[in-house]
Amino acid sequence: MRLEPRFYERENVVKIARELIGKYLFTNIEGVIAGGMVVEIEAYSWKERGCHAYGGKMTSRNKVMFETGGCAYVYLCYGIHNLFNVVTNKPGIADAVLIRAIEPSEGIDTMKQRRGNLQNPFHLTSGPGKLTKALGIDRTFNGKFLINNDVWIEDRGEKVSSREIEVGTRIGIDYAGTDAKLPWRFTLKENPWVSK
């Protein structure tokens, strides 16, 4: 079952991130479906320094974060890598979750092709820049709604108990000061597809 807008429009972005573990992210590029289960995710909110829209400041890059929940926010990091976020909360409130890793289930051959020859198959989608490349996501997806047929998230009814979820601090935002210590990173315990 595909997740509806009201799932994303709730106020607690951390809770949404926690609930998205075990859900399935798919893309449909020119009729080819690829995707898999979300195993790693982080929450971001305008209230803390780790977020692009910290303080509620809108720029041409992050304006999509101010859209209503259920919008895709894709941006370029380090000049090369596309990172895939899902906007949450109500219009005007810039919260989002960053999908960092998935466990491939559909279109694995296509993903391998997009990623080129890999030594270690576990490197296919075990990182935010890797998974966007594997799924064919680029910045043309910025602003797309997850109720369209290009990209969406499904609930396949798999239950993930809280003790299977590992909570930690977010990656790569040391500059955020004390906000970098917020326990807003969720991973599936002992899953080989989680980035290290």
Next chain:
DNA sequence: GCAATGATTTACT
């Protein structure tokens, strides 16, 4: 208009 910077990846030791 220009230089500093980063929510990372890759290859190499």
Next chain:
DNA sequence: GTAAATCATTGCC
């Protein structure tokens, strides 16, 4: 495990 590559976005001049 560590370090370099790489360029759009940002913020200041």
